[in-house]
Structure formats: structure tokens, C-alpha cells
Amino acid sequence: MAKLQKSIDKQNALIKATIELVNNNGFHATPMSKIAKMANVSPATIYIYFENKQDLVNQTYLKVKSEYTDYAFATYKEDMSVEEGFELIWKRIADFKLKECENAMFLAQCDNTPMIDEPSRQEGIKHLQPLLDLWEKGKKEGIIKNISDYLLYAYSINPLSFLMMIQKRGAFQLDKTHIEEAYQSAWSSIKEC
Template identity: 60%
Template sequence: MAIRQKCDKKRKALLNATLNLVNNNGFHDAPMSKIAKIAEVSPATIYIYFENKQDLINQLYLEIKASFSEHAFKNYDENEAIKDSFQLIWYNIAHYKLNEVEEASFLSQCDNTPMIDDESRQQGLKHLQPLLDLWERGQQKGVIKLISPYLLYAYTIYPLAFLTSMQQKDSFQLTEKNLNEAFQAAWDSIKI
């Protein structure tokens, strides 16, 4: 049991070191040697847990995506009204991005760069399935515009990354009023 915990501790340290380096230096300036140094393990130890750097990045992405999904769909009930369900998910995502800044920043980088392989990206998309299902149900009921889920995401969820980024730079404050206005703008952009 103690050996297993030690292994999990090293693996977690490697993931945390990678998260930190990628967020601060970018994917290409996060060599395995730096990751090992920050995690306080030998470089060879990385290969006990991960095949290579790509595998390490992919696994980090999938773990963070799972955590994101857990937050996004907390208390979600697919039997609620479309707008109410979407509002719950939207605010859950907003709070995740505001409170889990490192993880949210990493996911934004993953969305905007080719550092995640296609297979992992497809696995990551599965974590959003309840939202995609909600939008499809909303479209079938004539509540949500009949447009691509990519457009729905672009107009509703993606702006949260911009707003939280502006807050981190002290350019904009996401007050409760601003969050409410942002949600209303998101909903107005997709409702019929």
C-alpha cells in the first residue's frame, strides 16, 4: 500500500510540474529534464509513468478535462428545463475557470494549440457529452438555434476563457453582475 501511494505521489508531482511549466513557459519550453527537476524525481522516473512527453501531456489533459467535467455537470439534472440546465452548467464552468485558474489556463492552451493528439482530444470531447446532449435536446424542442455545437460553444462557453483571462490581467472584474450579464448574452446568442 505504501509503495502504491509513493508511486501516485510521484506521478502527481510530475503532472503538477508539467502543468506549471506548460502554463508558464509553453509546451515547447517544458523539457522532460525541467519537469523532472521541478517534480524532484530523476528524469528516468518519468518513463516509469509515461511513455514520452506527448503521453505525459495527453494524460494531464485528460485528467484535467475529467475534473472540469465533474465541476461543469455538478448537480446537473437532464430533466430540468433547457435554459435552467444550461444556466447551471454555464455558471459551474464559470466558477471552475475562476477558481481553478491553472487548470483552466492549461485547457485553454490545449484548445488553441496542437499539443494534444487527436485521440486524446476526442476522448476529452466525450467529457462534454451532457452539454452536447442538452443542446441537441434544446434544438429538437425549438429552444436553441439549429447551428453547429462548435458555434454554440464558441458563443457561450469560449467567451468565459477570455473574461477570466482579462480578470487575471486585472483588466476586467467578473463581478456577480458581470457574470449575470455574460450568461444572459450567452443565452441570447443561442436561443430561438
């Protein structure tokens, strides 16, 4: 196999192991040695690809975050109507959070703890720009409530994180109907009425 590809595979294995271990045990209980073992690599090898543990975790965060937003915006076109665009993005986000729940769970943990350093966190936020732009347009057109983006986010997107979490914990299984109900709630909480 090409050397480059092998390197990439190894980095990916390390990132995957990091996600799985941090999800199951928390950052405080995932030593580099376990990450190495799960990725079938010597602990020393990690330091060829990553500066240190903080760097590994930051890079893992940024990679997952961009997979998330790439997926969310993949089928979105700027010329869509606000309502159509929002529904599309919302449903892609729901899809990601419920299907790629290992990834989504990792993000939730990063977003709710000081485990990621501030520059990486800031970097991660930038990826949501297309949604903010859509909201901006919606506000101008009088379709979206003219309130803070933080409130829009809190009511329309954030609930999905909570639903993903309880679904992952096995307390509850979301089906198509739930998703549709959730979407209606999301849309009605941000649309201008």
C-alpha cells in the same frame, strides 16, 4: 504510506508541475528536467509513469479535461428543464474557469496549439456530451436555436475562455456582476426568441 498512494501522489506532482511550467513558459520551453525538479523526482522516474514527453502531456490534458467536465456536470440532472440545466452547467463552467484558472489556462493552450496529439484531442471532446445532449433536447423543444452546436458553443461557452485568459494576465478582474452579465449574453445568444 501505501505504495499505491505514493505512486498516485508522484504522478499528480508530475502533472501539476507540467501544468505550471507549460502555462508559464510554453511547451517549447519546459524540459523534462525542469518538470522532474519541480516534482522533486529524478528525470528518469518520469519514464516509470509515462512513456515519453508526449504521453505525459497527453495524459495531463485528459486528466484536466475530465476534472473540468466532472465539475461542470456534477450537479446537473437530466430531468432538469433545458433553461435550468443550461444555467447550471454554464455557471459551473464559469466557476471552474475562473477559480481553477491554472487548469483552464492549460486547457486553452492545448486547444489552441498542436501540442496534444489528435487521438487525445478527440478523446477530450467526448467529455462534453451531456451539454450536447441538452442542446439537442432544447432544439427539439424549440427553446434553443436550431443551429450548429459549434455556433452554440462559440457564443455561449467559448467567451469564458477568453475572459479567463485576460483575468489570468491581470488585465481585468471579473466579479459577480460581470458573470451575471456574461450569463445573460450567453443565454440570449442561444435561446430561440
